[in-house]
Amino acid sequence: MAGKRGIPHIAVDSCKGCGLCVSVCPEAVLTIDESHVNLKGYYPVTVESVENCIGCLSCALICPDVTFTIELLDDQ
DSSP states (O other), X not given: OTTEEEEEEEOGGGOOOOOHHHHHOTTOOEEEOTTOOOTTSSOOXXXXXXXXXXXXXXXXXXXXXXXXXXXXXXXX
């Protein structure tokens, strides 16, 4: 997706930390945050390197809990 960037937004308290999104991210933007627990008692996913997001939407498409919103930006 040349010329595109994205900013992933995560509904952290809805995330159950399954890691599916981490496994499909081609740019290793996401990681499981083991430093805190969300309201459901899970270690949620967090955005580690937002500058590497290419806006491919893989995380949003695979997430069973629909916790992602991807803001697509033109890379100019």
